[in-house]
């Protein structure tokens with residue numbers, strides 16, 4: 644059993660020690676990208692669990708700490724599963740499952756939303772191919788029927804927009820009380 648306080652301390656350590664890595668070919672660091680995702684979620688009126696999911700959606704990248712350009716080397720790190728499994732030890736599924744599904748949400752949006760693919764960044768297009776490409780129509784319909792499908796799609800949109808160099812957003816400390824509440828720490 645992971646103690647909530649221990650896991651949250653680990654999140655702080657990962658952001659501090661590994662968050663400064665470049666975010667997979669994007670113009671922001673992984674920490675900046677994560678903090679921007681959370682700020683966008685909050686600005687769009689997301690509830691606490693989805694704000695936390697947005698903040699922590701790429702924690703799997705920090706756990707792996709692979710090079711910033713893994714997708715260019717043809718490696719799919721399955722960071723969404725690593726991150727979701729890590730989070731599920733102390734957070735409710737409303738936090739962990741949108742994280743698990745945020746890559747699938749990209750594949751879903753590519754199928755259901757005209758123009759979505761064209762707005763993806765080059766790094767996102769590269770990783771899409773490794774992640775299985777756009778969903779088939781039936782797979783996309785199933786995905787939207789998942790209890791956490793809609794939350795994952797919302798998270799994905801903030802994820803896609805959270806790549807602005809130098810954006811002025813709250814730091815990790817701002818979210819710690821929210822994380823502690825959600826984890827019962």
Ligand code: FE
Nearest residue numbers: 676700701802
């Ligand atoms: Fe992301």
